[in-house]
Amino acid sequence: MNYAIQTHQLTRDFGSLRAVDRLTLEVPAGQIFGLLGPNGAGKTTTIRLLLGLLPPTSGQVRVLGMDPLQQGEAVRSRCGALLEHSGLYERLSAEDNLDLYARIWRMDAASRKKRIRELLEGLGLWERRKETVAEWSRGMKQKLAIARVLLHRPPLIFLDEPTAGLDVPTAAALREDLLRMTAQEGTTIFLTTHNLSEAEKLCAQVAVIRDGQLLAVGSPVELRTRAGQPRLQVFGRGLNERALTVLQSQPGVGGVKFLNDHLEIALKEPAETAALVKLLVEQGAEIEEVRKSTASLEEAFLSLLEENHVH
């Protein structure tokens, strides 16, 4: 496996505060990897360590096969990063902003022109390229900031909450762009987000951290499955107390409750749905719909934080 990022027991203290605590992570190349955690969990500090902007207190880091501490410049020149500052010049046009950065990256005139057009067209900003960035909406600026990060086709990009503050369609469009990029250009993306449905849509793997410590890592589906019991949601009429009592006494049923407009059955094991539905029908229920589901990523995330709560 080719890893874009590997850390081993990575630790960073700020005085007596341990912001990153023995973090061991492996991020395969070409993947979108999400770092999730509550405020102050150590996400931004981790990114700064990976980029060599901050030295670790202890532990090892390899980014694109290099040590960011020894080869910080080389690591940063091969990575794109969008952290708290967009890096855009408000008084310049969108096109001039990108051209300026492309010159910094020493791209020749022909490739600058081609790449800028490609990126702006891809993000739906080409028609408005002559406008100054100051006149643009937050979402447009955010897309341009991401275009800026992608200019020199870095194999690895870091995005700190890329869609925070964007409206639903803009965030969705941006996610599409990120997915397309990893598929077409093989870019590895390391991102942080507080939006769990976003993490689920984008990330092949997520790591959950709290107080700098790794609580879990895996695909969103793995974390959801690990988080708990599968369940059945039953919609229909005649789902009364009697039906509920009968269900509760069944082996394999962990619990039953009414939720809004449906019955929610927690299963201890993948029980036989058909048998449970049959029982309900025998009790006089008219069933319209039965859904099988597992915990959402949000529930999985919350239960991980809950389980590991030591304070």
Ligand SMILES: Nc1ncnc2c1ncn2[C@@H]1O[C@H](COP(=O)(O)OP(=O)(O)OP(=O)(O)O)[C@@H](O)[C@H]1O
């Ligand atoms: N330069 C610094 N000096 C002292 N403490 C710091 C410094 N940078 C970060 N910290 C502390 O380290 C901890 C982790 O902060 P960090 O910014 O990495 O969290 P985060 O997960 O990115 O949070 P958020 O989701 O709120 O952005 C916090 O307690 C923070 O106060």
